[in-house]
Structures are given as C-alpha cells and as structure tokens.
Amino acid sequence: MPAASTRLYIGPVNWAGQGYQWARAVRRFGNDADAVNMAYRVGTEYGFPADYVVPVGVYSWSREWQERQAAYVHENFTHVLVEAERILFAGAFRGSLPAEVRELGRRGIGVAMLCHGSDIRLPSRHAARHADSPFRDGLWDLTPTLEKQARRNLALLESLGRPVFVSTPDLLVDVPGATWLPVVIEPDAWSTDQLPFQAHGLPVVAHAPSRAAVKGSDLVDPILQQLDDEGLLRYRRVERVAASDMPEVYRSSDIVLDQFRIGSYGVAACEAMAAGRVVVSHVSDDVRRHVLEATGETLPIVEATGANIEEVLRGIIADPAPYRRRAGDGPRFVTSVHNGLLSARALDAFLSEPGGGPGAGRGGE
Known part of the structure; x- marks a missing residue:
C-alpha cells in the first residue's frame, strides 16, 4: 500500500x-x-x-x-x-x-x-x-x-x-x-545512439503486430514480401516476442510498421518512436489533430495506408534523409507526451x- x-x-x-x-x-x-x-x-x-x-x-x-x-x-x-x-x-x-x-x-x-x-x-x-x-x-x-x-x-x-x-x-x-x-513508456529503455539507415546494407523493416487482424498485417505482408524479394529491403515479421526482447527488435530495425486498420497509435508505436525508428502507420486526421491541440506536439509518424504503403516505402528508401530527421523527432515526442x-x-x-x-x-x- x-x-x-x-x-x-x-x-x-x-x-x-x-x-x-x-x-x-x-x-x-x-x-x-x-x-x-x-x-x-x-x-x-x-x-x-x-x-x-x-x-x-x-x-x-x-x-x-x-x-x-x-x-x-x-x-x-x-x-x-x-x-x-x-x-x-x-x-x-x-x-x-x-x-x-x-x-x-x-x-x-x-x-x-x-x-x-x-x-x-x-x-x-x-x-x-x-x-x-x-x-x-x-x-x-x-x-x-x-x-x-x-x-x-x-x-x-x-x-x-x-x-x-x-x-x-x-x-x-x-x-x-x-x-x-x-x-x-520508459523512453530510456528504448533509446539508442544508432541512427536508422546506417547499420545495414539494406533497410530493415519490422512489423510486430499484437493482433494481425486489427493491425492490418494482411494489407502489408504481401507487399513487404514482394519488396524483400526485389532486394529493396529486408522484411522482419515478428510475432509472440517477450516484452523484454522488443527494444532489441526495434533498435535493430530502420523502419517499423505499426498498424493500418484502426487509425490511431498506442504503446507499440511509442516504443518504436522512442527507439528513433521511422514509424509508418495509418493515423487519422482526427487523432493527429487532437494530439496537436492537447499537447502542442506534432505526431512524427509517417502516414501510410494499405493502398499506398509500397509507394511510401519506396519514397523513404530512395531519399532517407528527411525521414531520418522525422525519426529523430520520435524520442523527443515520446519524452514530452508519453513519459x-x-x-x-x-x-x-x-x-x-x-x-x-x-x-x-x-x-x-
């Protein structure tokens, strides 16, 4: 007590x-x-x-x-x-x-x-x-x-x-x-000095859905596998990993895909942002607006849907510099809003x- x-x-x-x-x-x-x-x-x-x-x-x-x-x-x-x-x-x-x-x-x-x-x-x-x-x-x-x-x-x-x-x-x-x-979340538990797009020959894209049906894994899995087969990226589909092992999953990735059906963000996206990864997800305009009005902070999640995820990922990989800067906003956002x-x-x-x-x-x- x-x-x-x-x-x-x-x-x-x-x-x-x-x-x-x-x-x-x-x-x-x-x-x-x-x-x-x-x-x-x-x-x-x-x-x-x-x-x-x-x-x-x-x-x-x-x-x-x-x-x-x-x-x-x-x-x-x-x-x-x-x-x-x-x-x-x-x-x-x-x-x-x-x-x-x-x-x-x-x-x-x-x-x-x-x-x-x-x-x-x-x-x-x-x-x-x-x-x-x-x-x-x-x-x-x-x-x-x-x-x-x-x-x-x-x-x-x-x-x-x-x-x-x-x-x-x-x-x-x-x-x-x-x-x-x-x-x-505890931001320090997820932080890393390793910037995205620096440690790997090909960008590593991780997707760790708690519930695949809710997260929209079916919308992105075939496209990510196709891009992996092309040699554009390496796709890591992660399931049933202990909470204690997730920091390393995110730190060893460059891009993290969160969800593409609900239109919001939660713990997993915050963890990936705290790790300084490029987080790609579908977050509705209403949610983004509420976060800005309630906190004064802009949510640094890259917007994508199942319909345009291929286009978004190709754009990130072709010109990673602006997305690396967006990823750099993640730890600050999480420390400000979710600590x-x-x-x-x-x-x-x-x-x-x-x-x-x-x-x-x-x-x-």
Missing part, C-alpha cells in the same frame, strides 16, 4: 503493461499521490510488469481472496481506476461491477473508469468511418461479439456516471465526454477530489 495521502488502486487487466505504467506515472509526478496496480494473469502474457499479479483461477474462483482483497482496498485506498469495465473482486459482489462501484462510493472512495480499446470501440461506428476498418466485410470473426460487448459497456458507463478515461485519442469518438489518458507527466496531469482532477469529485460526473468534467 502506498504511503501518500492519495492512494490509487488500478486494475484488473494491465493490458500492454499500462496499469503498471500509469501507477508509476502517479508515483513519479503526482501531488502527494501514489498508486499500485493489480492484474489477473493467464500464463505470462508477454511478461509485462505488474505490482500485484493474481492467477486467473484465484481471481475468478477463490471467494476468500475476493473478499479479503475487497476489504483491503476498501480500508486502504482513496481512489480506484477500473480498467476495461472488468470487475475488480470477481464474485465478492455477485460478479457485479455496479455493485462494486456502489460499495466503493459508499465508503467514500473515488471511482473512475478506464477504457483500453476493444472493450469500448464500437465496430459498427468504426466501420462507417474507416475504409480499412477490421470490422468490415466479415474480416474479423470476433466483430459481432465485440459489437455486443461495446454496446453493453457503453450502457454501463452511462449508468455508472463515473469519470471516464480512454487510453488512445480515437476512443473519444465512442466516449465523447472522456479524458485522454496517454499511454506511458507519464501528461498522464499524471490527466488524473489530477479525479485524484484531487474525495470520492471522485462532486457528483462524480462522466468524463472528469
């Missing part, structure tokens, strides 16, 4: 290690505030760090753990950030998140909700706005399930009436009253009010 006067508990998913990183941000930059995160875990899940890891079987089925954990949080924390609309204490309150939130509020604990992405992104809305959406034309068999889940979670957020945070700016379309809570300071500031209003603020209105407004 943190010793600060404001004590934040974050859980229970820690996707991409972000629960842990947001807790570190509050610890480092908060005003007499500290935080810890909890995550239930199935296997190693890429080895992302967490303050408190609970095996999924214990989380799901141990009534003793559920009740003791609820009592500990009730007695020792002032605020709670609930990730991905998942219940914190499983069966302790009949498996009901509204019941958990009511009990936390009854005890004077502030509660806010944190949306990560697939939990709240409405596939039908996304498909209507993005030509290459993964939710179009039966591309992803999980789309009907995700549509039901997102609609259920949107209704849940509305009924709870708590402050809401989203991890990426594109999700503000789905939750308009929410507050952007930037993802956090945890802006994330801690985003949480300030929520953490400064006992019980989450008067009325605990949505979106932290």
Whole structure:
C-alpha cells in the first residue's frame, strides 16, 4: 500500500503493461499521490510488469481472496481506476461491477473508469468511418461479439456516471465526454545512439503486430514480401516476442510498421518512436489533430495506408534523409507526451477530489 495521502488502486487487466505504467506515472509526478496496480494473469502474457499479479483461477474462483482483497482496498485506498469495465473482486459482489462501484462510493472512495480499446470501440461506428476498418466485410470473426460487448459497456458507463478515461485519442469518438489518458513508456529503455539507415546494407523493416487482424498485417505482408524479394529491403515479421526482447527488435530495425486498420497509435508505436525508428502507420486526421491541440506536439509518424504503403516505402528508401530527421523527432515526442507527466496531469482532477469529485460526473468534467 502506498504511503501518500492519495492512494490509487488500478486494475484488473494491465493490458500492454499500462496499469503498471500509469501507477508509476502517479508515483513519479503526482501531488502527494501514489498508486499500485493489480492484474489477473493467464500464463505470462508477454511478461509485462505488474505490482500485484493474481492467477486467473484465484481471481475468478477463490471467494476468500475476493473478499479479503475487497476489504483491503476498501480500508486502504482513496481512489480506484477500473480498467476495461472488468470487475475488480470477481464474485465478492455477485460478479457485479455496479455493485462494486456502489460499495466503493459508499465508503467514500473515488471511482473512475478506464477504457483500453476493444472493450469500448464500437465496430459498427468504426466501420462507417474507416475504409480499412477490421470490422468490415466479415474480416474479423470476433466483430459481432465485440459489437455486443461495446454496446453493453457503453450502457454501463452511462449508468455508472463515473469519470471516464480512454487510453488512445480515437476512443473519444465512442466516449465523447472522456479524458485522454496517454499511454506511458520508459523512453530510456528504448533509446539508442544508432541512427536508422546506417547499420545495414539494406533497410530493415519490422512489423510486430499484437493482433494481425486489427493491425492490418494482411494489407502489408504481401507487399513487404514482394519488396524483400526485389532486394529493396529486408522484411522482419515478428510475432509472440517477450516484452523484454522488443527494444532489441526495434533498435535493430530502420523502419517499423505499426498498424493500418484502426487509425490511431498506442504503446507499440511509442516504443518504436522512442527507439528513433521511422514509424509508418495509418493515423487519422482526427487523432493527429487532437494530439496537436492537447499537447502542442506534432505526431512524427509517417502516414501510410494499405493502398499506398509500397509507394511510401519506396519514397523513404530512395531519399532517407528527411525521414531520418522525422525519426529523430520520435524520442523527443515520446519524452514530452508519453513519459507519464501528461498522464499524471490527466488524473489530477479525479485524484484531487474525495470520492471522485462532486457528483462524480462522466468524463472528469
């Protein structure tokens, strides 16, 4: 338990290690505030760090753990950030998140909700706005399930009436009253003195999709393989690599391809930017505009879609100098926007009010 006067508990998913990183941000930059995160875990899940890891079987089925954990949080924390609309204490309150939130509020604990992405992104809305959406034309068999889940979670957020945070700016379309809570990485863990286009005979292009269907790997894989066969570049398709090994994957590459279907950017793109690589991805105009307006910083990701990725890559390789300069902006951008300071500031209003603020209105407004 943190010793600060404001004590934040974050859980229970820690996707991409972000629960842990947001807790570190509050610890480092908060005003007499500290935080810890909890995550239930199935296997190693890429080895992302967490303050408190609970095996999924214990989380799901141990009534003793559920009740003791609820009592500990009730007695020792002032605020709670609930990730991905998942219940914190499983069966302790009949498996009901509204019941958990009511009990936390009854005890004077502030509660806010944190949306990560697939939990709240409405596939039908996304498909209507993005030509290459993964939710179009039966591309992803999980789309009907995700549509039901997102609609259920949107209704849940509305009924709870708590402050809401989203991890990426594109999700503000789905939750308009929410507050952007930037993802956090440790820039120094990714930095390198090696500039792109210097260490290799041919440029090395890496693509490490967490979910190929979402990242649009099918749009770029054939083109990259063709360019590799031509001898224009070397293509490295990376899958199921431990988090601890990813810095070396990016440092040993010149260009990193992120995603081409969602229209936003997240942890992987930030890591590649921190490594000073040329990051190529599809990021919508709305997201780029929001980042600029919210931070004063221009997102240094090279724009490309599945339709023009070949043209973009040929242009980069033919004249790498301006793209090397763009890559050089990456570490500065990440240090400014994604080192945890802006994330801690985003949480300030929520953490400064006992019980989450008067009325605990949505979106932290």
